[in-house]
């Protein structure tokens with residue numbers, strides 16, 4: 522991950538070929554990249570994908586060495602320390618392993634575009650990506666070729682190198698996500714400013730004076746607090762704020778969510794028993810906390826594991842609690858393989874009744890079919906969406 526920057530860096534100057542390309546609408550780039558990489562993914566044999574996973578550490582080491590011994594490394598990294606590059610190699614390997622295992626070209630294109638935008642804005646050079654990807658090609662040739670035919674993987678990487686200009690173009694054009702659908706009104710920007718100013722008292726007062734009753738909770742968490750945090754994330758990835766600013770903002774958001782919870786409804790009978798969990802490797806936990814808040818409001822007995830829960834412990838918890846609902850939250854795409862394993866293992870438990878497994882979180886937002894591929898029963902993009910899937914809960918909330 523790139524380091525902080527002091528002021529907003531511009532995207533790098535475009536070359537002449539790109540100024541022609543600039544006239545091509547963003548969506549056409551996206552669609553053609555998705556089509557190209559869909560085809561290329563079909564050429565990656567499952568055996569080659571498994572070999573990629575098994576050789577991951579050895580390949581990372583080889584890529585590290587190839588890059589560390591380059592004379593032009595300082596120019597490639599801009600103002601970023603070497604550790605950022607080493608972290609990038611690890612993140613790249615985990616990401617590509619998931620791409621080959623889960624085969625989601627939409628998420629691939631979305632994430633690679635995000636990588637180019639974020640890293641270029643933090644001072645990496647475009648040439649960094651070419652050299653890094655060529656080092657990966659060499660590592661694949663060394664570690665995968667002898668065991669499994671690696672042609673599909675090599676063709677995929679070569680296409681990544683050849684598509685750099687299209688990705689950069691898409692990254693330049695990408696308009697920030699529309700965080701405000703209109704219903705959050707002026708509160709999103711007010712809350713964002715307070716979070717970024719470190720004004721916990723102001724942020725808390727703002728939410729507390731508006732949020733009195735349980736039925737307003739989904740609106741506040743989905744349409745104001747979450748979009749404020751998305752804005753914080755976007756400001757960081759575009760280089761406008763530092764990692765420290767982002768940490769302060771999310772820590773305040775977490776505390777005000779606890780301070781401002783309306784009183785839970787007292788229901789008889791109580792709502793469904795739920796386990797809310799976050800897979801190993803996943804540090805983002807505010808989305809899952811929001812789901813916990815909502816179900817707590819509805820007087821559902823909830824077990825909430827917090828971030829980064831080991832798979833064995835999670836499966837054991839499901840075995841002991843026998844929940845009616847298992848709700849999993851995942852933000853990073855590379856954590857979805859763990860989600861698949863959790864679902865497989867829960868399905869194998871001998872339970873009186875299988876829990877209904879509903880997934881949520883940003884890792885699933887870019888591909889409408891991913892949750893089915895992972896074996897879940899459903900997917901909800903927000904608290905409102907979750908309520909649509911639990912009609913009795915929606916009625917109860919409306920009557921509160």
Ligand code: B12
Pocket residue numbers: 522632635639742743744746747750751753754755757758767768771772775802803804805806807808809811812848849850851852853854879880881882883900901902903904907
């Ligand atoms: C705070 C934050 C962190 C904190 C998290 C601590 C915490 N308190 O959770 C820390 C610093 C640990 C962190 C780390 C990282 N982060 Co971060 N982070 C964020 C940030 C700014 C906010 C996250 C958040 O709380 N969002 C608000 C919540 C409420 O939103 P949500 O999860 O989407 O939840 C809503 C819905 O999705 C849904 N939902 C969610 N889960 C579920 C589950 C169910 C069952 C249901 C029904 C619904 C549901 O309901 C919620 C309400 O609507 C985001 C920006 C963003 N776009 O979110 C970046 C962001 C997610 N992080 C990012 C990155 C890159 C990282 C790191 C890799 C950085 C690094 N160098 O280490 C690491 C990865 C750590 C890991 N392995 O998990 C990127 C991801 C980009 C990508 N394409 O993959 C983002 C998008 C920032 C950005 N714009 O670039 N991060």
